[in-house]
Amino acid sequence: MANTPQAKKRARQNERRAAVNKARRTNIRTFLRRVEEAIASGDQTAAAEALKVAQPKLMRGVTKGIFHKNTVARKVSRLNARVKAIA
Template sequence: MANTPSAKKATRKIARRTEINKNRRSRVRTFLRKVEEAIASGDQEAARTAFKAAEPELMRAVSRGVVHKNTASRKISRLSGRVKAIGAAS
């Protein structure tokens, strides 16, 4: 347990920041899930619109420090390829 006033304040700040980051991470996952569901349904137009919404959300998470830049870039790249593959398959 924190004893000094500064340690107690740090604990409060960490708890507040953790809650905010949890919400941001959840939001990103929701956008990614929508893209995944559209890909699974085979609807390229829905997948494309979901992907266009998810991409800036992921990069916003990067700028907020929730996700690493390379992780976001990798996810975007892989999703982009899968969205394009729907069009090629049908």
């Protein structure tokens, strides 16, 4: 348990940041799920639109420090390849 006032404040801040980050991560995963569902349905236009909407959300997660840059780049690349493979 935090004993100093500074440590107590950091604990409070960490709690708040964790809640914000969790909400952001959940939101981003929702957009990823929509892309996955569109790919599974086999509708290329819907999948492309969903990816187009999800991509900026993922990049914003990088700037906010929720995801690593390379992780998002890999996810976007793989999703893009899967969307293009729908024929």
